[in-house]
Amino acid sequence: MIDVIVGLFLIAGAAFVLIAAIGIVRLPDLLTRMHASTKAGTLGALLVMVGLAFYEGSGEVVSKVVATSLFLLLTAPIAAHMIGRAHARVMQKLKDEEAADD
Amino acid sequence: MTGAGFLNFAAQLSLLLILLGMAVAFVRLAKGPSLADRVVALDMMTVTIISFCGVYAVFMDEPSFLDVAIVLALVGFLATVALARYAERRFELDETEQKHAKQKEQDT
Secondary structure (H helix, E strand, O other): OHHHHHHHHHHHHHHHHHHHHHHHHHOOOHHHHHHHHHHHHHHHHHHHHHHHHHHHOOHHHHHHHHHHHHHHHHHHHHHHHHHHHHHHHHHHHHHHHHHHHO | OOHHHHHHHHHHHHHHHHHHHHHHHHHHHHHOOOHHHHHHHHHHHHHHHHHHHHHHHHHHOOOOHHHHHHHHHHHHHHHHHHHHHHHHHHHHHHHHHHHHHHHHHHHO
C-alpha cells in the first residue's frame, strides 16, 4: 500500500517537473517562463520529496526532507524576484534610451 | 501487479519524465534569447536534478542521495542569485563604458 502511494507521489512530481520544463520552452516571454519554473517546478520537487519521506519513513530522512522542502520554498521566490528585477531594470533602461533617441 | 513492482515501475517512469524535462529545459538554455532566459532555464535544470536525486534515492533505496539534493539546492540558489546580479550589473557596466568612450571621443 505504501509503495503505491510513494509511486503515485513520484510520478506526480516528475510530471509537474516535466510540465514546468515544457512551460519554459513554450511560454512567450521571460515573466511567464519564470511563472512556470518557479511554481510548477517547486511543486514537482516537493512532491518527489514527500514521496521519498513516505518511502524511508525514518526520522533522519524525514527531517532532511523537511529541510530541503523548506529551503526550496524559501529560495524559489527570492531567485525569481532577483531575475525579474534584473529583467525589469534592463527593460526600463532600454525604454529610457529609446525615449532619449527620439 | 505487486506494490514493490509498481514502485519500481513508477520510479523508472519518473526518472524518464525528469530526464525528458531536463532535455526540454536545455532547449531553452541553448536558445536564449536573453541572458535572463538562460538563467531561468539553469534554475529549472537545478530543480530537475534535485527531483532526480529524490527519485533515485527511492529507486536505489539509498537515502544518501538526499544529501546531494540538499547541497544542490544550496549551490543552485547561490548560482541563480549570482547570475541574476551579473545580468543586472553587466548592462550597467556596458552603459558606463559607452559613456566613457563617448567622453573620450569628445575630448579628442
